[in-house]
Amino acid sequence: MRNETKATNPVLELKNVSKTYSVKQGLLGKSRPLTALRDLSLRLEQGEVLGLVGESGCGKSTLAKILLGLEAPTSGEVLVDGAPLGSQDRLALARRIQPIFQDPYSSLNPRKTIADIISLPLRVHGIGDAASQQAAVREILDVVGLPSRVMHTYPSQMSGGQRQRVAIARALVMKPDIVICDEPTSALDVSVQSQILNLLADLRRDLGLTYLFISHNLAVVEHLATRVAVMYLGRIVEEAETEALFDGARHPYSEALLTSVLTPDPSLGVPRMNLGAAYPNPIDPPSGCAFHPRCAKATEACARQRPAPVVDEDGLIACFHPNGMAPTRSRPAEAAPRLSASV
Amino acid sequence: MTQTVTNPTGAAFDRDPLLEQILGPTPGQMLRRRVLGHQGLLIGGAVIALLALMAIFAPLIAPHDPFAQSLMNRMEPPVFLGGSWEHPLGTDHLGRDYLSRLIYGARVSLLIGVVAAVISGVIGTTMGVAAGYFGGRVDAVVTFLINVRLAMPVVLVALAVVAILGGSLTVVTTVVGLLLWDRFAVVMRASTRQVRAREYVAAARAVGASTPRILLTEIMPNIANNLIVVVTLEMAHAILIEAALSFLGLGVQPPTPSWGLMVSEGKTMMLFEPWLVLIPGAVLFTLVLAINLMGDGLRDVTAPENRN
Amino acid sequence: MTSPLLSVRNLKVDIPSGSGTLHPVRGIDFDLHRGEVLCVVGESGSGKSLTSLSLMGLLGRTLERSADRMEFDGINLLGASGRQMRKLRGARMAMIFQEPMTSLNPVYTIGDQLIEALLLHRRMPRAQARARAVELLEKVGITAAASRLGQYPHQLSGGLRQRVMIAMALMCEPQMIIADEPTTALDVTIQAQILRLLYDLVREMDMAMILITHDLGVVARVADKVAVMYAGELVETGTVAEVFDQPLHPYTRGLLDCIPQPGKTGRGEPLGTIPGIVPSLVGQVDGCVFRTRCTQAGPACLGPIPRRSRDGHLFRCVHTDGYAPAETKAI
Numbered sequence A: 001m002r003n004e005t006k007a008t009n010p011v012l013e014l015k016n017v018s019k020t021y022s023v024k025q026g027l028l029g030k031s032r033p034l035t036a037l038r039d040l041s042l043r044l045e046q047g048e049v050l051g052l053v054g055e056s057g058c059g060k061s062t063l064a065k066i067l068l069g070l071e072a073p074t075s076g077e078v079l080v081d082g083a084p085l086g087s088q089d090r091l092a093l094a095r096r097i098q099p100i101f102q103d104p105y106s107s108l109n110p111r112k113t114i115a116d117i118i119s120l121p122l123r124v125h126g127i128g129d130a131a132s133q134q135a136a137v138r139e140i141l142d143v144v145g146l147p148s149r150v151m152h153t154y155p156s157q158m159s160g161g162q163r164q165r166v167a168i169a170r171a172l173v174m175k176p177d178i179v180i181c182d183e184p185t186s187a188l189d190v191s192v193q194s195q196i197l198n199l200l201a202d203l204r205r206d207l208g209l210t211y212l213f214i215s216h217n218l219a220v221v222e223h224l225a226t227r228v229a230v231m232y233l234g235r236i237v238e239e240a241e242t243e244a245l246f247d248g249a250r251h252p253y254s255e256a257l258l259t260s261v262l263t264p265d266p267s268l269g270v271p272r273m274n275l276g277a278a279y280p281n282p283i284d285p286p287s288g289c290a291f292h293p294r295c296a297k298a299t300e301a302c303a304r305q306r307p308a309p310v311v312d313e314d315g316l317i318a319c320f321h322p323n324g325m326a327p328t329r330s331r332p333a334e335a336a337p338r339l340s341a342s343v
Numbered sequence B: 001m002t003q004t005v006t007n008p009t010g011a012a013f014d015r016d017p018l019l020e021q022i023l024g025p026t027p028g029q030m031l032r033r034r035v036l037g038h039q040g041l042l043i044g045g046a047v048i049a050l051l052a053l054m055a056i057f058a059p060l061i062a063p064h065d066p067f068a069q070s071l072m073n074r075m076e077p078p079v080f081l082g083g084s085w086e087h088p089l090g091t092d093h094l095g096r097d098y099l100s101r102l103i104y105g106a107r108v109s110l111l112i113g114v115v116a117a118v119i120s121g122v123i124g125t126t127m128g129v130a131a132g133y134f135g136g137r138v139d140a141v142v143t144f145l146i147n148v149r150l151a152m153p154v155v156l157v158a159l160a161v162v163a164i165l166g167g168s169l170t171v172v173t174t175v176v177g178l179l180l181w182d183r184f185a186v187v188m189r190a191s192t193r194q195v196r197a198r199e200y201v202a203a204a205r206a207v208g209a210s211t212p213r214i215l216l217t218e219i220m221p222n223i224a225n226n227l228i229v230v231v232t233l234e235m236a237h238a239i240l241i242e243a244a245l246s247f248l249g250l251g252v253q254p255p256t257p258s259w260g261l262m263v264s265e266g267k268t269m270m271l272f273e274p275w276l277v278l279i280p281g282a283v284l285f286t287l288v289l290a291i292n293l294m295g296d297g298l299r300d301v302t303a304p305e306n307r308n
Numbered sequence C: 001m002t003s004p005l006l007s008v009r010n011l012k013v014d015i016p017s018g019s020g021t022l023h024p025v026r027g028i029d030f031d032l033h034r035g036e037v038l039c040v041v042g043e044s045g046s047g048k049s050l051t052s053l054s055l056m057g058l059l060g061r062t063l064e065r066s067a068d069r070m071e072f073d074g075i076n077l078l079g080a081s082g083r084q085m086r087k088l089r090g091a092r093m094a095m096i097f098q099e100p101m102t103s104l105n106p107v108y109t110i111g112d113q114l115i116e117a118l119l120l121h122r123r124m125p126r127a128q129a130r131a132r133a134v135e136l137l138e139k140v141g142i143t144a145a146a147s148r149l150g151q152y153p154h155q156l157s158g159g160l161r162q163r164v165m166i167a168m169a170l171m172c173e174p175q176m177i178i179a180d181e182p183t184t185a186l187d188v189t190i191q192a193q194i195l196r197l198l199y200d201l202v203r204e205m206d207m208a209m210i211l212i213t214h215d216l217g218v219v220a221r222v223a224d225k226v227a228v229m230y231a232g233e234l235v236e237t238g239t240v241a242e243v244f245d246q247p248l249h250p251y252t253r254g255l256l257d258c259i260p261q262p263g264k265t266g267r268g269e270p271l272g273t274i275p276g277i278v279p280s281l282v283g284q285v286d287g288c289v290f291r292t293r294c295t296q297a298g299p300a301c302l303g304p305i306p307r308r309s310r311d312g313h314l315f316r317c318v319h320t321d322g323y324a325p326a327e328t329k330a331i
């Protein structure tokens, strides 16, 4: 169990959560179970930014939907402030936890004005009258850095970055304390991404928010997150403080992810990845450790048996052959030499 | 509405041509622009508007009583075939003014088109939206019902029912309305599934919005464009079925003026007086064509992405 | 210095529209030599795809292309007929798109699509073409290559499909490859593998490559030369070291400040931003296009913007002083 020397105060907790979808293969095919989350446990502590990283299809969005109560877990428990999610008032939960989605083009109803979109939570919850709702919209627009004249415009009139600000405004208008960000900047250009990241960081500081920050961009996660969980095929394979993870990932998969980050450093070449096989199909997961077909360190034991997650003071690790504490960030000297030098 | 973008440097340039950036048109403005640029839609709409006005103000426009018989003046030809201006489109075999009957006939066609489309629209949309939104069992049941309905030949079933219940405007309208919901259900089911997967629906659910609210404010406005297109198609469909039933003598009963009935009554004399059939036929054709033009136009204008 | 494989001067694309002509690509100049990787980097809508499509002669009919010069290996692409272009595209210049599914035909097997080009352009016997297809699939890192030939595109994962696209582009041993965001839709792990592959192939086969991307990380790791594109213009061009170590254009500097860089940006500290929005490119575009978002903008930015140079490192900005105006030279 978790080392109890660190008193923890999880605001959101997943306990052994599994989620199985049934998917039809082909036109006449039978339905087969697809397990998107496997016996997954995770805690979100008050005030932290928990980065959740992993390849597409590993179950990040499914996890987000379960935390938001949009999907019910097939088994396991979701606790909010220690009490089961199901036992709590739907509206009260909505006031505490709000999402920001990836695609600002699909997250805003094109038939509604910006004011209507942002005030929807207030209207659903019957907070204030029309005038005070308008005032609240104006106020939150100011917080996310949009002029109040956009209130009467439609999403199609705005740029991607502006839309994402509207989505953030909608999430924050009821002053939630937990925000689930599912790839909030993946669809944005870098110059806009940095604005949104700055905004998220400012809001967190000013409003004391707790974030679950899902992203496949590790540079962004390193910048924003205080703690990182690495997911692979529906499970958490490693969890650590951001600094510790980026200084020395223990799981070979985390290591591979870190190696594949392309920092804009022209003195480095393209890293050689030795992830031979492709990402597995979640319908037919590999035996044992799901990562073993792609792992350079894999042994026979890895194929046979799944490594149990071990929780220690550094976090969590599920691997038979974890790396020591040697730094894994490729430094210029150790990295693959730039190839142009050899030509 | 223009958005004045402030230059980060402040007032370096008062009126920078590069910054005369329009904050794009509103969806309403965009729609207006596309409508005004769409000839088919405008023509179809104008024809329908004209026929609708004709139907509404029939008593004011019609030169004669459409039921008034005058056996003295039977089968008078229209003016362009040498008739008189007293009866611009001539008279039928009972001496009734053909133009007046045509004008009153528009009432029947448009009424049946609108009412049948509303009945089938309500049934089909409810089923389709429910199936698309809830999925699972509901979807399975609706899909089954759609398949059952598609296995029934509309005209034959309508004929049978009308034969049993007897033809009247009410019966024909109701029967047609109860039969034509299939396309509504199919299209609304597909569009709802599409819209349901959008993130704004998830966002509304995460806010705690109730299902009826989500259906009404998030789903419906975004499938309305497809609904309108189906409405026009089914209106044309219903009008044609009424004409067919009336032609077969099982629809609207004489002496009510209906275009289908007029064709039917004229058919015995078709070889000698072809205009008796051609005039109501042409008007029927024009109305259906106009409705289809408008339907196509509405689809182009409201959902340009579905053009192909 | 050898003559360049591809030489482009003053390439423009115009799109006539109801409210005036749109000028999405203006005045593009560059030279590309054999064995070189040129990365064109810019945000979405900056005109990267239009530039690459106009090089390949694949622009839609409503789009107008013009240039002072566009020469590929001594062939004037401006005067080339449709037939000549088709021949060139199949055999000597190849393109890789972002979404391989849109450029692979779903009803033919991978094998059929791979050897089609060879049968067409090289009149090679089928068996020999097949052997080459297997060889190339192996080269792009696809295991059990022979058995893949009978598979259909939808049976492959995104990463594998992109490799098939690369293999297809290589079938006729082109002299130049244009890759338009080839890894944008892929996971980072696959991205690294695909980039590595492209990079190695370019060196090994002495090809030239134009890699289009919006990711500065990709550029830094892969490029020999970099062209930074903004609102239809190349605002800065130079070697990768020049552009990354001493960015001269405010836009390039702004972009580099926007991305979190471990070691340079402190964790959680504010990142640089480029405020404002991309200007409208309808009608006459005068002066510096970046002035509406530039913190250094001043009255001089409204006038003509000379291209200036420091030892081949070119940029279009009136502000960074002390550099000579460039002659008609490109990178």
Ligand SMILES: Nc1ncnc2c1ncn2[C@@H]1O[C@H](COP(=O)(O)OP(=O)(O)O)[C@@H](O)[C@H]1O
Binding pocket: A021, A022, A023, A034, A035, A036, A054, A055, A056, A057, A058, A059, A060, A061, A062, A063, A282
């Ligand atoms: N509604 C659904 N029905 C069936 N399968 C689903 C559904 N949602 C997600 N999945 C599957 O679950 C897996 C995890 O998906 P997701 O959580 O979206 O991954 P991520 O966000 O990490 O990319 C994927 O294999 C995906 O195909």
Ligand SMILES: Nc1ncnc2c1ncn2[C@@H]1O[C@H](COP(=O)(O)OP(=O)(O)O)[C@@H](O)[C@H]1O
Binding pocket: C015, C022, C024, C042, C043, C044, C045, C046, C047, C048, C049, C050, C051, C060, C063
């Ligand atoms: N066929 C077209 N018709 C009209 N505008 C176009 C067309 N293709 C591209 N554009 C416009 O040209 C600009 C440049 O597009 P593109 O080259 O695709 O940018 P990038 O690839 O850099 O994202 C964009 O503003 C886009 O909207």
Ligand SMILES: [Mg+2]
Binding pocket: A060, A061, A182
């Ligand atoms: Mg996701």
Ligand SMILES: [Mg+2]
Binding pocket: C048, C049, C050, C180, C181
């Ligand atoms: Mg592009």
